[in-house]
Amino acid sequence: TAKSSGKARIVVYEAEMDRRATHDAKLGADLRRALDRDEFFLVYQPVVRLPDGCPAGAEALVRWRHPERGVVPPVEFIPLAEQTGLIVPLGLWVLNEACRQAAQWLRDLRTTGPWKVSVNVSARQLSEPGFAVQVAEALAGWLLPADRLMIEVTETAIFDNETATATLRQISALGVALALDDFGTGHSSLSLLRTAPVDVLKVDKSFVDDLGGDNAESTIVTATLYIANGLRLSAVAEGVETPTQARRLYELGYQLAQGYHFAKPLPAEEMAALLAGAAPLPPPRRAAPAPDP
Ligand code: C2E
Ligand code: MG
Ligand code: MG
Ligand code: MG
Numbered sequence: 686t687a688k689s690s691g692k693a694r695i696v697v698y699e700a701e702m703d704r705r706a707t708h709d710a711k712l713g714a715d716l717r718r719a720l721d722r723d724e725f726f727l728v729y730q731p732v733v734r735l736p737d738g739c740p741a742g743a744e745a746l747v748r749w750r751h752p753e754r755g756v757v758p759p760v761e762f763i764p765l766a767e768q769t770g771l772i773v774p775l776g777l778w779v780l781n782e783a784c785r786q787a788a789q790w791l792r793d794l795r796t797t798g799p800w801k802v803s804v805n806v807s808a809r810q811l812s813e814p815g816f817a818v819q820v821a822e823a824l825a826g827w828l829l830p831a832d833r834l835m836i837e838v839t840e841t842a843i844f845d846n847e848t849a850t851a852t853l854r855q856i857s858a859l860g861v862a863l864a865l866d867d868f869g870t871g872h873s874s875l876s877l878l879r880t881a882p883v884d885v886l887k888v889d890k891s892f893v894d895d896l897g898g899d900n901a902e903s904t905i906v907t908a909t910l911y912i913a914n915g916l917r918l919s920a921v922a923e924g925v926e927t928p929t930q931a932r933r934l935y936e937l938g939y940q941l942a943q944g945y946h947f948a949k950p951l952p953a954e955e956m957a958a959l960l961a962g963a964a965p966l967p968p969p970r971r972a973a974p975a976p977d978p
Contacts, residue, residue: 713765715751720774724750727782728950729802731959731966732921732943735935738966740959742801742835744943745783746950747775767809776810777819784827784834786953791833794961801862803835808842808849817855824859831860835885838863840871843881850881857882864921869905878916886913890924893944896933910938928967 719725725747732742749757766772787802810816824831836856843849857863864885865877869892877883888909895903906922913920922934925944934942947966948959959966 709765712762713769716749716762716765716769716771719749719751720771720778724752725775725778725782726750727779727786728952729786729956730943730950731948731956732803732941733947733966735931735939735942738947739798739962740800740956740966741798741941742803743956743960744803744805744837744950745779745786746805747779763807767807770809772807772809773813776807780804780806780820781823781827784823784829787833788827788829790957790960791829794957797960800960801833801835803837803862803864805837805866806842808839808846811838811842811849811852812846817852817859820856820861821859824861832862835862835864837866837887839866840868840873840877842871844872844874844877853881857884867923868909875912878912878918883918885919885921887921887923887943890944893922893924893930893934894926896930897927899929901933906934907937914938931967 727745728748729743729745731740732744733739734741747759747763749759749762751757763772766775783802783804791797806816813819820834820836823829824834836853838849838853843853853863862884863882864887865881865883866887867889868886870889886909888906892903892905892909895901896906910920912918919941920939922930922939922942923944925931925934925942925946927946930944931942931946951959
């Protein structure tokens with residue numbers, strides 16, 4: 686009967702909830718030990734200059750090498766780390782590891798363009814009273830010039846959050862750049878761009894996806910560039926997967942982009958090779974020239 690099948694569904698649902706809770710509890714316990722056991726590592730995704738394909742930066746993205754599960758992506762543990770507060774020590778580790786790596790690249794690479802390394806920071810970290818000091822200490826500790834670092838935060842992390850905005854002002858005063866990540870998907874508010882010291886808008890992949898077809902348009906992608914240009918900010922298009930998207934972005938006037946079309950997140954050594962100019966990324970960009978008649 687409908688009633689008993691409803692009951693059955695509730696039982697299945699509760700079993701699923703239990704399974705998920707156990708899974709999360711286990712993962713949470715593993716997560717707490719993971720820092721001590723040195724199980725996290727960073728990969729780096731290039732940010733590419735569309736006109737010439739040169740890397741303009743590298744976004745540090747955290748990975749977890751779990752002893753049984755293998756490499757776990759951040760979607761599976763960052764939310765958990767945020768809930769449990771572990772994001773604070775984990776985020777501090779990410780910040781220091783990215784600064785250490787950037788400083789090493791600066792020392793080791795013979796030619797260095799004006800690239801930056803960017804680090805994702807959660808709302809929870811920005812609300813920690815000492816966060817700006819920790820950024821200053823990471824830069825000083827690894828001897829990394831402030832203009833080599835960028836901090837990425839989401840609109841939601843700073844929306845209506847005076848503490849977070851004040852922290853960002855202190856970080857900005859150090860000379861560190863600030864990017865608004867996943868732009869257009871959070872509490873988009875243009876007044877945010879006046880109160881927070883934003884340098885870069887990263888338009889979210891979901892809007893870049895709209896540029897799929899040859900003549901496809903994306904109002905948000907276009908509007909973001911318009912806002913960025915008007916406020917003298919940079920704009921980066923995220924999640925570029927196809928040559929068509931890359932070409933459309935270039936035609937619209939985008940200078941910077943990131944995505945699997947150019948490169949997936951890479952091990953540090955491969956990122957270093959790109960920064961050294963050893964391996965060019967796929968070109969942007971223009972429509973192929975017409976063949977000679
Ligand atoms: P995000 O900061 O927006 O980073 C971009 C994500 O999109 C990365 O996923 C990247 O691998 C992926 N991506 C880049 N290009 C493409 C593409 O062309 N196609 C597709 N399908 N995906 C693409 P990832 O590394 O799994 O990170 C996911 C999110 O986890 C990040 O989104 C960021 O919000 C968060 N995250 C990663 N590392 C950290 C960290 O160290 N701290 C904090 N707080 N969050 C982090
Ligand atoms: Mg990011
Ligand atoms: Mg993003
Ligand atoms: Mg995104």
